[in-house]
Amino acid sequence: MADNQTKNSKFFDEGKNLSELFNEAMNLRGLDVKKLSELTDIPVHYLAALSDGDLAKLPAVPYVRGYLIKTAEALRVDADLLLRAYKQEVLFRALKTSGPEDKLPSNRFTLGTPSRRRTFIVIGIILILVVVYFIWQIDNFLGTPKIQIFSPAADNLIVNSPSIKLSGEVNSKDKLTVNGEEILVEKNGQFQKDFSLQPGINTIEFKAKRFLGKEVKVIRQVIYQP
Known part of the structure; x- marks a missing residue:
C-alpha cells in the first residue's frame, strides 16, 4: 500500500489547496464523500467541508489531523501531503483575516505607551519616598520613648x-x-x-x-x- 500511496502522490501538485487535493484523490479512487465516509467512519458533513474547502465547519485541529490521516489511507495518498496543505491553508487564512487594526492582547505587565511608562515611574518614585520616609521616621512610631x-x-x-x-x-x-x-x-x-x-x-x-x-x-x- 505504501507503494500505491507514493505512486498516487506523484499525480498531485503540491501547490494546490487542500480541497483540490482532496477532490482529485477521491476522483482517482472513484469515490464520493458518502462512500468515503463508509470507508473511514468520518461523518459525511466533515468530508463535505473538506471537499468544499470550508475549514470553518471542521472540528478542532487534532480531530482534523486524525481525519486527514484516515482519509489518506483510504484514498491511498501520502498523509503528509494533505497535512501540509491543511497547515498552509490554516496559516494563510489566519494571515488573511488578521489586518493592521488587529492587536495582540495587551500584557498587564508591560509598561505600554510612554505616558504609561511615565506614570509607572512617578508611582515608583512616590513609593520609594514613602518607604524612605517611613524608615526615617520609624523611631518616632515604633521606638521606645524617653523621659x-x-x-x-x-x-x-x-x-x-x-x-x-x-x-x-x-x-x-x-x-x-x-x-x-x-x-x-x-x-x-x-x-x-x-x-x-x-x-x-x-x-x-x-x-x-x-x-x-x-x-x-x-x-x-x-x-x-x-
Whole structure:
C-alpha cells in the first residue's frame, strides 16, 4: 500500500489547496464523500467541508489531523501531503483575516505607551519616598520613648510649699501624662505643669507613650511638710 500511496502522490501538485487535493484523490479512487465516509467512519458533513474547502465547519485541529490521516489511507495518498496543505491553508487564512487594526492582547505587565511608562515611574518614585520616609521616621512610631525629668530633680524630695512646678523633656511626638492627665508638650519637647501637693507623700507618675511603640514610666515622690 505504501507503494500505491507514493505512486498516487506523484499525480498531485503540491501547490494546490487542500480541497483540490482532496477532490482529485477521491476522483482517482472513484469515490464520493458518502462512500468515503463508509470507508473511514468520518461523518459525511466533515468530508463535505473538506471537499468544499470550508475549514470553518471542521472540528478542532487534532480531530482534523486524525481525519486527514484516515482519509489518506483510504484514498491511498501520502498523509503528509494533505497535512501540509491543511497547515498552509490554516496559516494563510489566519494571515488573511488578521489586518493592521488587529492587536495582540495587551500584557498587564508591560509598561505600554510612554505616558504609561511615565506614570509607572512617578508611582515608583512616590513609593520609594514613602518607604524612605517611613524608615526615617520609624523611631518616632515604633521606638521606645524617653523621659527626662528636670523637676522634681530627685525622688523623695521634701518641700514646704503646697505646689510644685513639674518640668522635663520628651519627644514632642510622644503622648505624655502625669497621673493619668495628658500634658501639653511644646514643639521642642519640653513641658511644664503646676502640681498641687497634699500633706505627706505625693506620688507623681510621668508616663510617655509612643504612637505604635512602647510605654515608659518615671515615678517621683514628693513629701510635703507644711
